[in-house]
Amino acid sequence: MSQSSMFPEAGAAPLAYASSLAFVPTRAAALARLDAFAPNMGSLYAKNRNRDDGPADRRYVSCLSPYLRHRLITEQEVIAAALNRFAFSTAEKFIQEVYWRTYFKGWLERRPWVWDLYTDDRDRRLNELSGDQATAYQAAVEGRTGIDGFDAWTKELIATGYLHNHARMWFASIWIFTLRLPWSLGADFFHRHLLDGDAASNTLSWRWVGGLHTKGKTYLARPSNIEKFTNGRFSPSPEDLAKEAPALEDDWNGEPGDPPGDLPLTSRDPAFLLLHEEDLGLETLPVEKARLVGVGLFVDPACRSAAPVGGLVSQFTQGAIDDTRHRAKTVVGCDAVIVPDEDNLLEAVTAAGANTVILPYLPVGPLRGPVARMTGRLAAEGFRVETMLRSHDRHAWPHASKGFFRLKKKIPSLIARERTPSLL
Ligand SMILES: Cc1cc2nc3c(=O)[nH]c(=O)nc-3n(C[C@H](O)[C@H](O)[C@H](O)COP(=O)(O)OP(=O)(O)OC[C@H]3O[C@@H](n4cnc5c(N)ncnc54)[C@H](O)[C@@H]3O)c2cc1C
Missing domain, CATH: 3.40.50.620 (HUPs)
Structure with missing residues (x-):
């Protein structure tokens, strides 16, 4: 099969989506979005961040991920914007989410083999796609499964380069447990289309949904949850979705290596x-x-x-x-x-x-x-x-050895350190 017939979605024309979702790839646009979203980083975010009101209404999430992914703005700048407006306790939820990115990056940094195993698995499975699995894969990546919500998210992802976090969770869960497609091919589909596509956050989030990151803990997409948090935009039939999410298994994780140490510039040449x-x-x-x-x-x-x-x-x-x-x-x-x-x-x-x-x-x-x-x-x-x-990574990654909780406990002291330049 030729590449273009195998992956027709890659060249698909963008649908007409609200201009609010046009991501302009500049630092100025990142700073403007940061400024516009800063008033929402407190309790509004904590209360509503799980709502996916669709691409025309992203007021409850920052949509900063494409900028953070390339560090057109940094985690430190985003956290500072939150703390300039709110007490830590009010902006805590938002700040924790930013630290999820830091956590995943640190975790993968200390287990680089997980990335290698993923790419090997992905490439092998892409090469071996055939028969019913190839048919199911094509339907999934072209948004033709007939599952309410799922097909729309496929099209939204291709057309905008972005999906709400909750939609990403539902999508990955349906991909793995309902469509029974390999998680590595789903991760690849996301990585190829997300503007924020990131080796760590993407690979490890897919593994988390499948029960491979936190061993045995999976995420099951439920029709009632989808209906509630999409405000009724989608209402998949219970018959269409898996009712169980048995954990996938592999032995990739192993024990973490050391994080990189201090790497100061020494040359004055x-x-x-x-x-x-x-x-x-x-x-x-x-x-x-x-x-x-x-x-x-x-x-x-x-x-x-x-x-x-x-x-x-x-x-x-x-x-x-x-x-x-x-x-x-x-x-x-x-x-x-x-x-x-x-x-x-x-x-x-x-x-x-x-x-x-x-x-x-x-x-x-x-x-x-x-x-x-x-x-x-x-x-x-x-x-x-x-x-x-960067000091943000240097200080946080030593705590990204196991689960997120270890790093989460350290967030207040990490922030105090970042806000005191002499300690960096
Ligand atoms: C299956 C799956 C795949 C994902 N793939 C990616 C990916 O490739 N790149 C990526 O940046 N995020 C990924 N995420 C995490 C999360 O969905 C996005 O970071 C978030 O939706 C980006 O939207 P936002 O900027 O509006 O987030 P906000 O809710 O406004 O959060 C602010 C910032 O915090 C970080 N963040 C928030 N939630 C998470 C999270 N759960 N994990 C890691 N960082 C987070 C992001 O940098 C984000 O920009 C994935 C999640 C799932 C479930």
Whole structure:
């Protein structure tokens, strides 16, 4: 089967959705959304965040995830906005959700093999799709299952690049327990179409729904819950949904490795900053002591999967890179260049007169391999390569070893530390 007939959804034309859901891939748009949503980060969010009123009404959730995913804004900035308006106790629920992202990233960082096992499983299953399973898969990714809600979420995901958290949970549950499709193919479908598609949050959320993250604890999508929290927009027949969610099983998790330690920049030599799509937060990177003489940008949204990535994902990522390129001149006073491969990087670093390359920490995920090859080449050519780990991750990841609860208990002290710059 050709790629285009196997994955027709990848090229699907966006449906006409409310303009409120058009994600503009710039830091300015991220800050505007942050500003607009900040008044809702308190009890309004805590009370209503599970409501999915549809793409035309997202007033109860922030829709900041595509920006956080590329760090056009940072977790620290979002949490600060909440605390500038509300007491910690009032904004606690919102802040905890932001820390779920931190938790998943730290958890996967300490078990990188889970990502490798996932990609192996995904690729094998994509290759082996055939017969009834291929038919069921096609129906699911084209929104033709006949299950009320599910088909609409498929189309909404492809058309907007976003789904409400509750819809993601229902979708994943129906995919695994009703349609009995492999979880790794569902995770792949999400990763290819979500603007916020993230190796850690996505893979581990799918594993959580299937009972693989918190061993034995699954999530069952119930018709009454869907009807209630979609305000009656969807009402799947009880006959259409699985009534049980028996936990999937594997032995992937194992014991966590150590989190990365402190990675301070030591070089005071002329340095070239290599930004990648995992962290485009130029304004907040700890580069104040570096002597920057050039900036390069690496982007490769297609590496999210062996199957085609959604057009909106490519557009958003490319747009975020273009925006960062424009901001670089103002923020660090350097013209930024796109460096698609190691030859281009070597050329750009040499032309800038740098002898050091610095880059934001690259978390576990599809970009790590390509960027490691690029920096490996530079190191082999005698350039010094240094990585920066943000204090938010450095302080939180040691607590992301088992369940979320361990990290949750630490949130107040982590925030106190972040708000006292001398402790960072
Ligand atoms: C099956 C499944 C797949 C998911 N895949 C992704 C993914 O690829 N990328 C991703 O960022 N999130 C993912 N999530 C988590 C969550 O659904 C989204 O982060 C959230 O819906 C984004 O919308 P928002 O910005 O309006 O969230 P808000 O409710 O406004 O939350 C604010 C921020 O907190 C973080 N956050 C909130 N909830 C979660 C959560 N449960 N887990 C991790 N971070 C969270 C996000 O960065 C979000 O932008 C997934 C959840 C499920 C159930």
